[in-house]
Structure formats: C-alpha cells, structure tokens
Amino acid sequence: GKRYSFAGDRQYVSASVVKAMLLACFLDIKSLAHEQLSTTDRFELRAMITLSDNDAADEIYRQVGDAHLYNLARRLGMRHFSVRGYWANAQLTSDDQALLMEHLPSAIYPRYYAYARSLLSSVVTWESWGIPQVARPRGWNVFFKGGWRGTDRGQLIHQVARLERRGQVVAICVLTDGDPGTGYGQETVYGIARRLLG
Numbered sequence: 001g002k003r004y005s006f007a008g009d010r011q012y013v014s015a016s017v018v019k020a021m022l023l024a025c026f027l028d029i030k031s032l033a034h035e036q037l038s039t040t041d042r043f044e045l046r047a048m049i050t051l052s053d054n055d056a057a058d059e060i061y062r063q064v065g066d067a068h069l070y071n072l073a074r075r076l077g078m079r080h081f082s083v084r085g086y087w088a089n090a091q092l093t094s095d096d097q098a099l100l101m102e103h104l105p106s107a108i109y110p111r112y113y114a115y116a117r118s119l120l121s122s123v124v125t126w127e128s129w130g131i132p133q134v135a136r137p138r139g140w141n142v143f144f145k146g147g148w149r150g151t152d153r154g155q156l157i158h159q160v161a162r163l164e165r166r167g168q169v170v171a172i173c174v175l176t177d178g179d180p181g182t183g184y185g186q187e188t189v190y191g192i193a194r195r196l197l198g
Helices: 015-032 039-050 054-076 094-102 110-120 131-138 182-197
Strands: 141-151 154-165 168-179
Touching: 015 039, 015 054, 015 094, 015 110, 015 141, 015 154, 039 054, 039 110, 054 094, 094 154, 094 168, 110 141, 131 141, 131 154, 131 182, 154 182, 168 182
Parallel strands: none
Antiparallel strands: 141 154, 154 168
C-alpha cells in the first residue's frame, strides 16, 4: 500500500512499455463489445507483448487509438500520460506506469484478465532481462513489459513489472534515457531491481 519514487513524475518517451496499455485497452474494447478474440487478434497481441513486435503494435494501436489510451489513463488516475498520433511517442512517467501494474486487475476487465497475465508472463527469454532476471529466482511471479530505442540523448531502456508472491504484490517501473548502450541500461534496471528486492 506504500509508494516510493525517484523523479516519479518526470516524463519519458514510452517506446514499447506502452504496449502493456495497448493490451489492456484492446482487451477492454473486446470485453465491452462482448466479442471473442479472433485468431488474428491473438496472433497480434502475442507478437506485440511476447516479442515486442512493432508491426503488431501498429495494428493494435490502429484499433485502439489515442482516446482509449487516455480513458485508461484517467480510469487509473495517471496524471502525466500523453499520446498523439503514434503509440511509440507516448509520454509517460514511472509513477503512472507503476499504477498500471499495481492496479492491473482493475485495468483489464475480468473476461480477459487471465489471458493478459499469460502474455505478460511469457515474454521471450532474450527480452527477460532486468526485473524478471532478479525476481524469478527469488520466487516471484513476474508480469512485465520492456522498451528500448535510440534517442537524441543516447539509448533509452525502460521496464515495468507486477510481481506476485504468497499474497504480496509489488509494482516496479524503471525508466532511463541517455544510456551509452543497451547493456548499460539493462544493467541499470537489474541493479535497481536487485536493491529493491534484496
């Protein structure tokens, strides 16, 4: 029930971290319309989350749009989220993304919540650096999404996660920019997670 942050309201460009919000919005659209997920829907969602496929995210974003992302942000009490015209350029903060993971059960309607969890816990091994690398050996179930891209400051490396263990829930979000390389950013996320989880 407690929250701690360092520069938690500083905005960063989202990169692929926002795909967790896209997932929640798309599943909620289907839930509210009482629609089943098609084979194509499931293929696109799995590619977007477990492989971080950008073409799949483009298709999901085409159906979700900015309005649904803003609706989700308002519903969860996000204060600094913004997006216009393209998912990867969304602006977000660590406080707001931690809120998403803390309140994931209410962010996604019950019909597809188990399905969302299955995707967020099945990210491919080579993208499971940082928080899951620390948390899984300590017995936590990890539901997460990472993001990375180059910026005019250097390399951007993000990761957001929900951890569950024996009734405990911990939400962690680490956002970085200006890293000299991908490995440096991943080690930063790993180091923060290790200090938080002991």
